[in-house]
Amino acid sequence: MSRFKIANIIAYGFVTLFSIYVLMPILVMVLTTFKSKREIFLEPLGIPSQFGISSFEKALTVGLGSFMLNSFIVSFFAVFLIVTISGMAAYVLSRIDFKINKFVYLLVVAGFAIPPAAVLVPLYTMVSNLNLLNSLFGVIMPLTAFGIPFTVILFYAFFLDFPKEVEEAATIDGCTKLQIFFRIIVPLSGPVIASAAIFQTVWIWNEFLLALIMLTSDDFKTLPIGLLKLRGEWTSDWGAIMAGLTIAVIPVLIVFLIFQKYFVRSLAGLGK
Amino acid sequence: MNKNNTQINSFSLSNDKVSATILLVPALIFCTIFIFIPAIGTIVGSFYSYSLTSMNNWKWVGFGNYVKATQDEYFWVALKNNFIIVFASIVLQVGVGTILAAILDRGIKYGRVIFRTIIFTPMVISSVAVSLIWLIIYDPNVGILNAIVKSIGLSTPSKGWLGDPNISIWMIMITAAWQNTGFMMVLILAGLQGVSKEVYDAAEIDGATGVKAFWYITLPMIRNVLIVAILITTIGAFKVFEFIFVFTQGGPSNATQVLGTYIYLQAFNLLHMGYANALSVILLIIALFLGWLQLKSSRKA
Numbered sequence: 001m002s003r004f005k006i007a008n009i010i011a012y013g014f015v016t017l018f019s020i021y022v023l024m025p026i027l028v029m030v031l032t033t034f035k036s037k038r039e040i041f042l043e044p045l046g047i048p049s050q051f052g053i054s055s056f057e058k059a060l061t062v063g064l065g066s067f068m069l070n071s072f073i074v075s076f077f078a079v080f081l082i083v084t085i086s087g088m089a090a091y092v093l094s095r096i097d098f099k100i101n102k103f104v105y106l107l108v109v110a111g112f113a114i115p116p117a118a119v120l121v122p123l124y125t126m127v128s129n130l131n132l133l134n135s136l137f138g139v140i141m142p143l144t145a146f147g148i149p150f151t152v153i154l155f156y157a158f159f160l161d162f163p164k165e166v167e168e169a170a171t172i173d174g175c176t177k178l179q180i181f182f183r184i185i186v187p188l189s190g191p192v193i194a195s196a197a198i199f200q201t202v203w204i205w206n207e208f209l210l211a212l213i214m215l216t217s218d219d220f221k222t223l224p225i226g227l228l229k230l231r232g233e234w235t236s237d238w239g240a241i242m243a244g245l246t247i248a249v250i251p252v253l254i255v256f257l258i259f260q261k262y263f264v265r266s267l268a269g270l271g272k
Numbered sequence: 273m274n275k276n277n278t279q280i281n282s283f284s285l286s287n288d289k290v291s292a293t294i295l296l297v298p299a300l301i302f303c304t305i306f307i308f309i310p311a312i313g314t315i316v317g318s319f320y321s322y323s324l325t326s327m328n329n330w331k332w333v334g335f336g337n338y339v340k341a342t343q344d345e346y347f348w349v350a351l352k353n354n355f356i357i358v359f360a361s362i363v364l365q366v367g368v369g370t371i372l373a374a375i376l377d378r379g380i381k382y383g384r385v386i387f388r389t390i391i392f393t394p395m396v397i398s399s400v401a402v403s404l405i406w407l408i409i410y411d412p413n414v415g416i417l418n419a420i421v422k423s424i425g426l427s428t429p430s431k432g433w434l435g436d437p438n439i440s441i442w443m444i445m446i447t448a449a450w451q452n453t454g455f456m457m458v459l460i461l462a463g464l465q466g467v468s469k470e471v472y473d474a475a476e477i478d479g480a481t482g483v484k485a486f487w488y489i490t491l492p493m494i495r496n497v498l499i500v501a502i503l504i505t506t507i508g509a510f511k512v513f514e515f516i517f518v519f520t521q522g523g524p525s526n527a528t529q530v531l532g533t534y535i536y537l538q539a540f541n542l543l544h545m546g547y548a549n550a551l552s553v554i555l556l557i558i559a560l561f562l563g564w565l566q567l568k569s570s571r572k573a
Contacts, residue, residue: 007482011379018372019390022450025405026393028416032408044419081302089299092292104296106567111303113563114311115511117532118556121545122313123306145306148299177291206398208514209532213540224400228518231404238408245401256396260389263396264458 029249032242040238055237059244062233063218067226068248070136074211074222075204078140082147082200083193089148090155091181095167105156111149116142116210124213134217143204151196158192159185195266198259205252223248311556317549324543337550347551350529356441357448357530358509364449366501369456374486376457377464378472388461392454399451403518406447410434410519434519437527444515444528452508456501463497464490499569507562510555531555 032040033055034048093101093108116123123142132138162185170180186193208224215221218229227248234240256263318337320330341347372391376384394402409415410433418428434440467490475485491498513532516522522529522537529537531551539548 008380011375015372015375015380015387015391018368018453019387022391022394022454024416025402025409025450028409029405040414044414044416045423085298085302088295092296096288096292098292104300107300107303107308109563109567110560111307113507113559113566114307114556115507115532115559117511117513117535118552118559119307119310119314120535120552121317121539121548122310124539125313126305126310141302142306145302148302149307152299176287178294181291181295202396206400208398208400208517209536213536224398224514227398227400227404231407231518236413238411238414241404242408245404249397249401249405252396253393256393257389260392264388264392267395267455267458 026249026253029242029245032238033246035239037237037239055239055243056247058234058237058240059230059247062226062229062244064223064226064244064247066219067221067223070215070220070226071205071223074136074140074143075201077136078143078147078204079197079200081140081144082151083196085144086148086151086196087155087186087189087193088181090152091159091185092177093152094156094159094162096177108149108152111145112153116146120209120213123210127214133214134220136220139211139214139222142210143207146210147200147203151200154196154199155189155192158189162188194262198262198266202263314549314552314556317546318553319546320549321544321546323545324540330546333546337547340547341550341554346526346529346534349526350531350534351554353441353528353530354510354512357445357512358506360442360445361448361452361505361509362502364445365453365456365505366460366498368449369453369501370460370491370498372453372457373460373464374490376461388454388458392458394451395455397451399514400518402447402451403515406443406450407434407518410443435524437520437524440520440528444512444519447515447519448512452505456505459501459504460494460497463494467493496569500566503562503566503569507559507566510558510562 031048034051034053035043035046036048036050036052039046039048089104089108092098093105098104127133127138127142130138132141166184167180170184175183206224207222211222211225215225218226221229227244230241230244234244319332319334321333321336322330376388380387409417412418412428412432412435415433417433421428429436429439433443471489471493472485475481475489480488511532512530513536516528516530516533517536520528522533526534531554535548535551535555538544538551
């Protein structure tokens with residue numbers, strides 16, 4: 001019995017300690033925002049004596065609102081394109097016996113493996129030659145491409161398990177594959193669409209490398225790139241930097257807490 | 273009747289092909305233009321010497337860029353750092369993630385959802401924000417890490433936590449683990465929840481409980497999930513960029529470079545496009561090898 005208790009204490013102790021390790025930096029971020037400069041230097045472990053908002057005012061001067069808007073536009077369009085295009089392609093791969101299907105699937109897996117860093121120079125050259133540097137369109141297009149392979153794999157697994165009887169009935173009624181896809185498959189694919197959209201939104205909202213090389217003008221920077229400006233502008237004014245991060249991070253955390261069940265489900269499905 | 277049927281079939285078959293092509297083509301176009309053509313461009317470009325400013329002035333150098341890489345000590349440092357990050361990530365993220373998942377699955381009764389939610393949270397924060405938050409923790413003047421270490425009577429590193437490459441690589445690992453362990457935990461937890469209760473009951477009859485049951489019965493049963501977790505972590509470790517970009521910029525004197533940051537440095541700071549391409553090809557080969565491993569393991573599963 002006592003052995004059981006000790007194991008129990010160790011189990012709770014371990015997850016509690018790990019949770020503290022996870023929460024501590026977020027707490028530091030929020031508390032530093034409200035501290036005075038003096039408190040930041042003299043009492044790193046203390047709590048702020050008053051809740052000043054001057055740090056927030058400084059942080060907003062770097063243009064966080066516009067960075068967020070850009071991130072929102074990029075995420076919205078790229079995720080919409082990724083989910084639509086991937087769903088269509090995965091359906092074909094899972095239903096129609098083309099001889100090239102196996103080859104296409106291999107291409108998809110290869111596309112999934114290739115990281116943006118491995119094609120950085122030609123991609124930059126291409127976008128630059130198309131005069132699309134410093135445009136949101138120029139980032140949305142390659143990000144869409146890099147999101148497609150993984151999403152195709154996700155949809156493919158879902159469509160394979162999809163009951164075929166409904167489609168067979170529709171085929172007998174004379175529906176084309178195109179009609180079947182949009183009228184029957186799409187309406188019944190809610191859960192997998194949600195999973196794919198959540199996963200890709202998290203990825204694109206946070207994507208850094210491609211946005212870094214393509215968006216150099218402040219007007220077009222997305223949030224991850226824009227956040228670097230906090231450090232450039234407010235070098236050692238940690239209050240201002242942390243205020244900027246708080247503004248950027250807290251809305252995402254709130255969205256996450258509301259939808260956490262779906263986030264977890266969407267990512268947990270990866271292992272299957 | 274029969275004749276009619278054949279007609280419908282042949283009609284819908286050609287129709288199917290049209291539909292299928294319409295549905296498949298957009299994905300192929302996107303991936304071809306933005307992934308496969310640039311991948312070929314990387315390979316071709318790796319045999320030339322050129323810079324951003326002289327785009328039209330390509331000079332054929334054969335395998336020169338690859339020879340240069342083998343003689344470039346910083347390339348080897350970057351590759352070594354990537355491998356350190358791979359192994360440390362597997363231990364820290366998959367290892368600790370497995371322990372956390374096991375505890376949440378059967379080790380505790382209360383607060384499972386709360387613990388899971390907290391530990392998973394950093395996953396949704398952008399790596400740049402994560403790096404900037406940890407930057408203040410590691411700061412030698414205002415950081416709480418210094419404050420904590422001093423308060424328990426230990427001395428802090430003289431060059432700061434990020435100034436000495438032997439220390440900063442571990443600070444990068446701690447930050448990466450902070451962000452990604454929750455993801456591994458959730459992934460492995462999903463695998464554990466697929467193990468049926470009967471298995472544990474049978475194990476208990478045989479006298480295997482607690483840690484013993486976990487080691488001998490549960491782990492082998494979630495082998496496939498663990499392989500996926502290790503592969504995702506390995507691929508992620510080769511993609512590491514933001515933490516290093518924000519913490520050290522690859523310095524001091526390139527000691528904390530990884531392939532990603534070193535490619536970026538060669539291409540966009542030094543404008544050695546050909547050389548950056550050769551380094552990219554090496555990353556490409558590693559990435560495709562890992563992709564092939566993943567394909568193989570998922571087929572087995």
